[in-house]
Amino acid sequence: MTPETKAPGLAAARPSVSVVVRSCNRLPHLCDLLDVLLSQDYPAFDVVVVEQTAEPPADAAARLEDLARDPRVRLLRMGGPIGGARARNVGAEACRGDLIALIDDDDLPAGTDWISRLAANFDDPKCIGVSGRNAQDLAETRPYPDMERAARRCLRFSPLLRIPWTYTRVQRRCAPVDTLAGSNSAIRRDLFARHGGWDEDIRVEDEASFFYRVLRCKAPDEYLAFDPGPTILRRMGVPGGLAKRHITASEYCLRVLDFFVRVIGRYHPWRVALLLPAYGAMAWWWTGDWVLTESHLYRTPASRALAIAGLLPRIPWLVARAVARRNDRGDARVYPTNPARPAAPRAAS
Numbered sequence: 489m490t491p492e493t494k495a496p497g498l499a500a501a502r503p504s505v506s507v508v509v510r511s512c513n514r515l516p517h518l519c520d521l522l523d524v525l526l527s528q529d530y531p532a533f534d535v536v537v538v539e540q541t542a543e544p545p546a547d548a549a550a551r552l553e554d555l556a557r558d559p560r561v562r563l564l565r566m567g568g569p570i571g572g573a574r575a576r577n578v579g580a581e582a583c584r585g586d587l588i589a590l591i592d593d594d595d596l597p598a599g600t601d602w603i604s605r606l607a608a609n610f611d612d613p614k615c616i617g618v619s620g621r622n623a624q625d626l627a628e629t630r631p632y633p634d635m636e637r638a639a640r641r642c643l644r645f646s647p648l649l650r651i652p653w654t655y656t657r658v659q660r661r662c663a664p665v666d667t668l669a670g671s672n673s674a675i676r677r678d679l680f681a682r683h684g685g686w687d688e689d690i691r692v693e694d695e696a697s698f699f700y701r702v703l704r705c706k707a708p709d710e711y712l713a714f715d716p717g718p719t720i721l722r723r724m725g726v727p728g729g730l731a732k733r734h735i736t737a738s739e740y741c742l743r744v745l746d747f748f749v750r751v752i753g754r755y756h757p758w759r760v761a762l763l764l765p766a767y768g769a770m771a772w773w774w775t776g777d778w779v780l781t782e783s784h785l786y787r788t789p790a791s792r793a794l795a796i797a798g799l800l801p802r803i804p805w806l807v808a809r810a811v812a813r814r815n816d817r818g819d820a821r822v823y824p825t826n827p828a829r830p831a832a833p834r835a836a837s
């Protein structure tokens with residue numbers, strides 16, 4: 489069977505799972521998530537919480553302490569924000585399970601079988617990672633105008649610019665795919681050991697860098713998949729986090745350009761060099777979509793229109809700034825772009 493037609497089944501021995509939760513300034517919502525995670529029906533899992541709240545409210549902190557008494561919970565206190573990619577790396581490094589599952593503090597699994605549905609995909613030894621459906625409404629049936637087009641683009645890198653497409657609200661299995669979402673996904677822990685972690689020198693799309701490496705270096709028969717079975721509810725209006733939805737359009741656009749220039753430029757340097765104006769145009773388009781659908785700073789149609797229109801003449805300057813600071817990494821970890829491929833199995837003598 490091909491990866492697309494192979495449906496996950498039941499295995500006699502299930503792999504252990506470590507669930508990594510990144511959390512920042514959302515303790516009440518983190519506690520709600522932990523309540524759901526601790527009610528999962530999977531027989532062998534633990535939860536690693538990378539907690540980054542600098543000044544936790546007393547009532548929520550007490551509730552978290554009570555939940556953390558469960559032996560399945562390991563609480564890693566960072567004392568303040570450390571960034572999305574670094575938090576994911578810290579959590580993955582602390583994992584003990586055969587599989588690493590990822591979920592953020594503003595998301596909720598749709599049922600008590602969320603871990604079971606993710607883990608079932610790994611009954612196929614060639615599956616090295618999977619993402620599930622990220623719904624904004626559990627009853628939604630057509631979240632995209634063209635569902636067929638969305639399925640073709642689900643978790644793919646665009647052919648020309650190699651920009652990640654998401655489309656994780658589709659409702660059919662897609663495999664192989666190129667990348668995985670940052671929340672509601674799982675990988676084999678040995679994949680993290682083989683390919684290193686997530687590059688830490690960007691502040692949007694920080695999940696993609698890992699999968700550029702995986703695509704380069706995975707074995708030919710290994711694959712990533714999208715499975716709509718493991719579903720989470722995205723709680724888009726939750727305050728806190730890294731406050732990405734409250735920054736200006738210019739700042740968000742610069743973060744997008746940083747991702748294009750640093751990460752895509754790291755893995756496809758000539759493509760970015762030759763098509764830099766196209767990446768600038770795409771950053772403006774991408775930011776405009778963010779202003780219309782996610783930003784909490786621009787509340788009215790007029791403010792949104794002004795933000796999008798006012799950003800356009802600033803694009804050349806923002807592109808130049810992104811290029812000028814592409815090597816400003818500070819202490820951020822950046823991983824080799826060509827880790828070794830897994831060794832081929834040795835033929836029996």
